[in-house]
Amino acid sequence: MVSPVSLALECRPPRRGPRGYVTNVYRAATSIFEGLAVTMSWMFRRPATIQYPDRIEKPVQEMLPDNYRGILEVDIGRCSGCLLCMRACPIGVIQIEVQKNAETGVREVTRFDIDVGLCMFCGLCVEACNFDSIDHSPEFEGTMPCPEALVLHFVKQPSPVSRFKKGEGPPRRPKGSMLREILPDYGRRRGARRWAGRAPLEPPASPESGEGRSDG
Numbered sequence: 001m002v003s004p005v006s007l008a009l010e011c012r013p014p015r016r017g018p019r020g021y022v023t024n025v026y027r028a029a030t031s032i033f034e035g036l037a038v039t040m041s042w043m044f045r046r047p048a049t050i051q052y053p054d055r056i057e058k059p060v061q062e063m064l065p066d067n068y069r070g071i072l073e074v075d076i077g078r079c080s081g082c083l084l085c086m087r088a089c090p091i092g093v094i095q096i097e098v099q100k101n102a103e104t105g106v107r108e109v110t111r112f113d114i115d116v117g118l119c120m121f122c123g124l125c126v127e128a129c130n131f132d133s134i135d136h137s138p139e140f141e142g143t144m145p146c147p148e149a150l151v152l153h154f155v156k157q158p159s160p161v162s163r164f165k166k167g168e169g170p171p172r173r174p175k176g177s178m179l180r181e182i183l184p185d186y187g188r189r190r191g192a193r194r195w196a197g198r199a200p201l202e203p204p205a206s207p208e209s210g211e212g213r214s215d216g
Contacts, residue, residue, distance in 0.1 A: 060140075061138040061139060061140075061176065064138045068138055069121045069136045070121075070136050070138050070139045070140050071116050071119075071136070071139045071140065071152075071179060072116065072119060072125070072126075072134060072137070072152075073134070073135065073136075073137045073152075073154070073175070073176070073178040073179040074112055074114070074133055074134050074154040074178060075133050075134075075172050075173050075178055076109060076112060076154055076155060076178075077162065077173075078131045078132060078133040078162050078170075079109055079112065079133040079134075079159070080130075080131055080133070080161050080162045080163070080164075081096070081107055081109050081161035081162075082130075083096055083098070084128040084129060084130070085125035085126075085128050085129050085133075085134050086125075087128070088124045088125050088127070088128035090122070090124065091118055091120065092118075093114060093115050093116075093118050093119045094112075094114055094125060094134075095111060095112075095113045095114075096109065096111060096113075097109070097111035098161065099158070106160050106161075107160070107161045108158035108160050108161065109158065109159045109161060110155060110158045111155055112153075112154040113151055113152065113154070114152045115151045115152075116142055116152060117142075117147055117150035117151070121136070123136065130166045131162060131164065131166065131169065132172050135172070135175065136175075137176045137178075137179050138175055138176050139179055152179075152182060152183070153182065154178070154182060
């Protein structure tokens with residue numbers, strides 16, 4: 001905070017001669033002292049900053065509130081294949097495909113992809129899901145070597161759709177466990193990331209087909 005004396009001195013026109021020289025020296029010394037006084041006062045206080053991520057008592061993910069909107073994840077065992085979350089997404093981040101098994105006649109989820117690089121974490125898809133299949137995880141470090149790696153594939157093999165009613169079914173798996181299952185080192189700073197074995201992504205559909213992603 002600037003003292004009234006310094007403010008008054010700054011408002012005065014600069015003086016010339018020996019007296020003006022002394023006044024300018026006084027103003028400079030006063031300004032330096034006031035600035036150092038604020039800085040020096042923090043030298044004897046406990047630091048308020050935390051050296052992330054090396055010097056923290058526990059992972060940041062465990063200190064976040066339950067309603068934190070982190071990276072989306074899907075409990076595929078609770079998915080009913082209703083496509084409500086995909087339709088609720090305003091920018092087409094979610095892509096789901098449901099097909100009927102020719103042998104068993106059971107509807108199966110064959111694709112459930114989420115492009116977290118485009119996701120704006122609005123939570124509309126979570127609100128639309130009636131079975132708590134899709135939800136935000138406490139993960140937030142989405143660092144990846146390439147944009148294509150930001151597309152998360154939650155279906156490794158066709159999974160039968162859930163036939164449980166709303167409010168029924170097994171308890172949902174812990175938050176963050178599904179994301180770490182498909183990508184063990186996702187968002188982690190340590191550990192090598194290997195993408196050589198993943199299949200290449202399909203090119204986006206053309207606008208004429210009506211399946212393209214909306215950017216609006």
